Amino acid sequence: MATHWEEFYSSHLPPIDFEDNRKLLQEFCERHNENNEKIVLITSGGTTVPLEHNTVRFVDNFSAGTRGAASAEYFLEHGYVTIFMHRLKSLEPFTRHFNGQKFMDMLDLNERGPNTTITVRPDGVDVLAPILSRYKAAQDNGRILYVNFTTVSDYFWLLRAVCECLAQFGARALLYLAAAVSDFYVPANQIPTHKMQSGGGPPNIQLQLVPKLLAPLVSLWVPLAFVVSFKLETDESILISKSRDALNKYKHKLVVGNMLQTRRTKVVFVTPDNNYELILSREQVHNGMEIEEIIVSNVVANHLDYIKIQKY
Numbered sequence: 001m002a003t004h005w006e007e008f009y010s011s012h013l014p015p016i017d018f019e020d021n022r023k024l025l026q027e028f029c030e031r032h033n034e035n036n037e038k039i040v041l042i043t044s045g046g047t048t049v050p051l052e053h054n055t056v057r058f059v060d061n062f063s064a065g066t067r068g069a070a071s072a073e074y075f076l077e078h079g080y081v082t083i084f085m086h087r088l089k090s091l092e093p094f095t096r097h098f099n100g101q102k103f104m105d106m107l108d109l110n111e112r113g114p115n116t117t118i119t120v121r122p123d124g125v126d127v128l129a130p131i132l133s134r135y136k137a138a139q140d141n142g143r144i145l146y147v148n149f150t151t152v153s154d155y156f157w158l159l160r161a162v163c164e165c166l167a168q169f170g171a172r173a174l175l176y177l178a179a180a181v182s183d184f185y186v187p188a189n190q191i192p193t194h195k196m197q198s199g200g201g202p203p204n205i206q207l208q209l210v211p212k213l214l215a216p217l218v219s220l221w222v223p224l225a226f227v228v229s230f231k232l233e234t235d236e237s238i239l240i241s242k243s244r245d246a247l248n249k250y251k252h253k254l255v256v257g258n259m260l261q262t263r264r265t266k267v268v269f270v271t272p273d274n275n276y277e278l279i280l281s282r283e284q285v286h287n288g289m290e291i292e293e294i295i296v297s298n299v300v301a302n303h304l305d306y307i308k309i310q311k312y
């Protein structure tokens, strides 16, 4: 069992695209650090826990990556260079607005053989234009880098590699750890190579605890960065105490607590000094406002205060 993070890395291989991602990250971070930019790492979506090496079955969780994808758009608006580290096929900034049939429904098809054209409907232009404009600004200026993970082990490798690149930013780095990372996994040396067969009878699957990466992340990897973690609960009576426990244990800057059931309209900020709630009113929800807009502006305000203190 790898309850210690170093043991985890020594007993789990990096993902196959790891070196490619590392190069992309290094290039991205060096370029933006030279310009003295503020940078945010957003982790988003859920990790999987494979039950076989040639994975047919895996343990997953509910997160679609809405929080992370929406937050990325707001951080870009606040002028942050953004690393969007997300679960493959989870929601992504900008494209999230056009999931499912929405995109097709905005288009008109004019079939004229080789002269066929596709146009955006006028009401579609109103929706698409402002989002496309922000997307192009981020993309064309190289202000966002997308890297993805699937398993909890991929996530671990990628997170450490990102931190190695972020350390050079000192206090200008903000880590916004919104991914729903599995607390439990089956170590690589305890899963079969091939698909489990029902002929072998009911499988006996023993989950182990994953090591808590926040510990080395805060104390060793990015000691000057402003680290924000999220705490998810389903029982309101323990939300604040659990969030504060995490803050006391890892000594980072902020825990954003949220309940599974109400996470779209209410969160609690737990800081070393106090707790306060951010709540979307019914009217704000009705007007299409997203809670990530206020979460991000509050996190940014806290980060800017922190940068000022570090300078003096």
Ligand code: 9Z3
Pocket: 045, 062, 063, 064, 065, 066, 067, 068, 177, 178, 179, 180, 181, 182, 229, 230, 231, 232, 233, 258, 260, 263
């Ligand atoms: C969160 O609590 C996120 O806010 C959500 C966002 C996953 C609830 P959606 O993707 O949901 O918008 O649907 N993320 C952290 C979850 C987590 O695994 N936290 C760990 C814990 O609670 C600590 S880092 O123990």
